[in-house]
Amino acid sequence: xxxxxxxxxxxxxxxxxxxxxxxxxxxxxxxxxxxxxxxxxxxxxxxxxxxxxxxxxxxxxxxxxxxxxxxxxxxxxxxxxxxxxxxxxxxxxxxxxxxxxxxxxxxxxxxxxxxx
Amino acid sequence: xxxxxxxxxxxxxxxxxxxxxxxxxxxxxxxxxxxxxxxxxxxxxxxxxxxxxxxxxxxxxxxxxxxxxxxxxxxxxxxxxxxxxxxxxxxxxxxxxxxxxxxxxxxxxxxxxxxxxx
Numbered sequence: 001x002x003x004x005x006x007x008x009x010x011x012x013x014x015x016x017x018x019x020x021x022x023x024x025x026x027x028x029x030x031x032x033x034x035x036x037x038x039x040x041x042x043x044x045x046x047x048x049x050x051x052x053x054x055x056x057x058x059x060x061x062x063x064x065x066x067x068x069x070x071x072x073x074x075x076x077x078x079x080x081x082x083x084x085x086x087x088x089x090x091x092x093x094x095x096x097x098x099x100x101x102x103x104x105x106x107x108x109x110x111x112x113x114x115x116x
Numbered sequence: 117x118x119x120x121x122x123x124x125x126x127x128x129x130x131x132x133x134x135x136x137x138x139x140x141x142x143x144x145x146x147x148x149x150x151x152x153x154x155x156x157x158x159x160x161x162x163x164x165x166x167x168x169x170x171x172x173x174x175x176x177x178x179x180x181x182x183x184x185x186x187x188x189x190x191x192x193x194x195x196x197x198x199x200x201x202x203x204x205x206x207x208x209x210x211x212x213x214x215x216x217x218x219x220x221x222x223x224x225x226x227x228x229x230x231x232x233x234x
Contacts, residue, residue, distance in 0.1 A: 042207060042224035056221060091161060104151065107161040
């Protein structure tokens with residue numbers, strides 16, 4: 001859904017650099033989810049955030065990865081000291097409330113990270 | 117633990133053929149939600165349908181139809197009279213509801229690559 005804005009769409013980083021991926025949820029949405037899609041695989045849940053809180057980070061790698069969703073501004077997924085294996089498409093989704101009946105999470109267009 | 121299996125890795129059909137994409141899921145919850153998403157070559161994820169576990173009615177939307185069978189834990193997707201524009205990767209996904217709420221943590225299948233030839 002075009003309402004969830006992710007930038008950049010494409011990001012190239014050298015091994016060891018930092019990658020910052022941004023996600024602006026749809027207006028009025030206070031729930032953000034990050035997913036990673038490795039080449040030729042399905043999407044895997046990484047982290048779920050509400051404003052200023054990490055609710056579930058069970059899918060986040062233990063090291064080098066962090067996420068935040070500040071009171072003001074976009075959600076940021078940060079990857080420190082990137083390695084080739086971090087090359088993937090990272091998708092952000094947002095919803096206005098807990099998803100379930102009558103709601104679904106709307107996805108952004110993704111950020112394709114390439115580590116060279 | 118929840119799991120979604122899309123056994124068909126790739127399907128190739130000729131335009132106007134009907135095609136069914138299979139999805140089998142595993143969950144311990146009695147309340148859950150099932151989804152289908154389309155990922156065209158441009159890469160974005162397009163929401164197609166959401167179905168909750170209490171609603172086993174099949175649904176039809178234009179050329180698309182979905183068959184939800186709780187007894188076999190399946191949520192299959194059929195495209196009637198396929199078109200070249202249907203070529204994409206299709207993902208089935210599951211979201212469990214825990215404690216009366218669900219929070220959008222989707223478990224995706226591996227996806228099925230559908231190619232429709234003219």
